[in-house]
Amino acid sequence: SEFALALKSALRNNELRLQFQPQHSVATIEMIGFEALLRWNRGDDHRVSPADFVPIAEETGQIVEIGAWVLREACREAASWTRPLFVAVNVSARQIALSDVVGLVREVLFETGLPASRLELEITESAVISDLNHTLHVLRQLKATGVRIAMDDFGAGYSSLSVLRAFPFDKIKMDRSLMAEADRVPQAAAIIRAVIGLGRSLGIPVLAEGVETMAQLDFLRREGCGEAQGYLLGRPAPIEAFADVVRSNG
Numbered sequence: 001s002e003f004a005l006a007l008k009s010a011l012r013n014n015e016l017r018l019q020f021q022p023q024h025s026v027a028t029i030e031m032i033g034f035e036a037l038l039r040w041n042r043g044d045d046h047r048v049s050p051a052d053f054v055p056i057a058e059e060t061g062q063i064v065e066i067g068a069w070v071l072r073e074a075c076r077e078a079a080s081w082t083r084p085l086f087v088a089v090n091v092s093a094r095q096i097a098l099s100d101v102v103g104l105v106r107e108v109l110f111e112t113g114l115p116a117s118r119l120e121l122e123i124t125e126s127a128v129i130s131d132l133n134h135t136l137h138v139l140r141q142l143k144a145t146g147v148r149i150a151m152d153d154f155g156a157g158y159s160s161l162s163v164l165r166a167f168p169f170d171k172i173k174m175d176r177s178l179m180a181e182a183d184r185v186p187q188a189a190a191i192i193r194a195v196i197g198l199g200r201s202l203g204i205p206v207l208a209e210g211v212e213t214m215a216q217l218d219f220l221r222r223e224g225c226g227e228a229q230g231y232l233l234g235r236p237a238p239i240e241a242f243a244d245v246v247r248s249n250g
């Protein structure tokens with residue numbers, strides 16, 4: 001399609017960029033790392049959301065090349081920071097199915113000099129389910145390189161619990177739809193509490209996504225949630241917006 005063709009030239013024409021969104025400790029509000037988020041500007045401020053073009057890139061297989069670019073760019077950037085903040089990179093199910101993600105990660109860590117301990121890979125539960133055996137095999141190999149694996153969008157799909165049982169994830173990222181409903185829907189607040197308890201039982205941190213208000217942050221603090229991300233704490237932005245933080249010593 002026209003869209004897929006335009007996407008193909010996007011990489012060559014330098015139209016792809018990364019933005020970074022901070023992740024914070026709930027207890028101390030200290031910044032702990034960033035999620036790298038892909039942005040496509042087709043020119044003349046014609047911005048296309050990854051929610052629209054990532055699914056197409058997955059269909060056409062272009063996600064392999066684009067995903068490799070994202071990983072390389074994110075790790076190169078993080079390696080230049082003077083503070084040892086981590087960077088979290090989204091990895092698509094199709095990337096795992098179609099390409100050698102383990103080889104790519106090893107190569108990029110070697111090339112950029114970023115310590116594996118500062119890289120986190122975010123995988124959605126649907127990615128794990130789509131080809132359980134192959135994905136679990138890849139995730140184990142990835143973990144052996146020393147990177148952390150986070151379950152992304154937890155609570156948005158159908159089989160979260162079985163996926164958590166099948167693989168020792170290093171972090172749970174609670175889907176932002178839970179946070180959005182927490183004030184209005186009692187079930188959502190109850191589920192957030194339960195997920196925080198689940199993380200505690202499993203011994204892994206839980207990060208709440210989509211935190212937009214002080215009331216939500218207070219709720220998370222009362223419930224003992226470890227980490228948060230959202231517009232209240234910082235919107236996704238070019239890394240220059242965070243230059244002071246990533247280059248400071250404190």
Ligand code: G
Nearest residue numbers: 036037038049050051054070090091092236
């Ligand atoms: O940043 P925004 O909320 O517009 O992102 C929309 C969706 O696109 C989210 O689900 C996010 O996970 C996904 N996304 C953003 N950047 C990347 C990326 O680099 N790779 C993949 N596979 N998905 C991404």
Ligand code: G
Nearest residue numbers: 037090153209210211212229230231232236
């Ligand atoms: O699916 P994933 O978690 O990777 O997607 C992250 C997406 O969530 C990004 O596209 C980012 O723009 C969006 N996002 C981040 N913080 C907030 C927030 O506080 N509110 C809303 N509505 N979206 C957010």
Ligand code: MN
Nearest residue numbers: 035090122152
């Ligand atoms: Mn994510």
Ligand code: NA
Nearest residue numbers: 152153175209
């Ligand atoms: Na998410």
